[in-house]
Amino acid sequence: MIKNQFITQEKLNDFTNTIANKIKNGFVIVEKNDKMPFAVLVKEGKKINHSFNFFVCCVTFGVWTLPWLYLSQVSCKTKKILVALDEDGNVFEEDCYMG
Structure with a gap:
């Protein structure tokens, strides 16, 4: 097995910067491996106030239905x-499917 012969310091910096940008956008590191550089990040979904959205939907005569969905x-x-x-x-970057 070839051991990371193409990984330079510049590419490691790009990897670190990518992770830092994701963390700024609300992601949290769940798993990280420095030997084979990878990280799994998770961002929790937003809580939806369905009562408020129902009220807005009624006030706008159903126009708000699509944004609510x-x-x-x-x-x-x-x-x-x-x-x-x-x-x-x-x-x-690749999406991980949660089962």
């Missing part, structure tokens, strides 16, 4: 991503 289905889900360096030393 979007908030309920997309924004409230927990996001889990993998940030790692590939064989060539390039940083990549």
